[in-house]
Amino acid sequence: MLSAVATSTLFLACYLTYHYFHGVTRFPGQGAVRPFYFALLGSHTLLAASIVPLVLGTLYHALRARFDQHRRLARRTLPVWLYVSVTGVAVYWMLYHLYPAK
């Protein structure tokens, strides 16, 4: 789990650096896929913001050997983290591969 946190931190740093210089990419898809894409992106973005305090809190309890509190928080952290990871790849794939900008 420490490796997962370290890798995720590195990814977040690269992601923020990339978006600082590159800005946003508009989604060109039209029709039914558009509301689907924005629902996916919206839920991904909201939960991605909430994952930072969740992971830090889960890690904090584990490192202090407070495993009761760790377990209680981890039951929320893990599914949210998995959802954010999977939808992140789905958003990337839709934006850059399924509907690439012309």
Ligand code: HEM
């Ligand atoms: C953010 C990182 C972490 C996440 C998402 C995470 C997630 C989890 C999950 C989902 C469980 C099972 C909860 C259940 O019983 O339903 C668990 C249990 C546990 N984790 Fe973590 N974990 C993390 C970091 C760590 C670290 C760094 C340690 C070691 C210091 C650790 C030690 C443990 C232990 C000992 C248990 C078993 C507690 C018990 O059943 O009494 N975890 N963790």
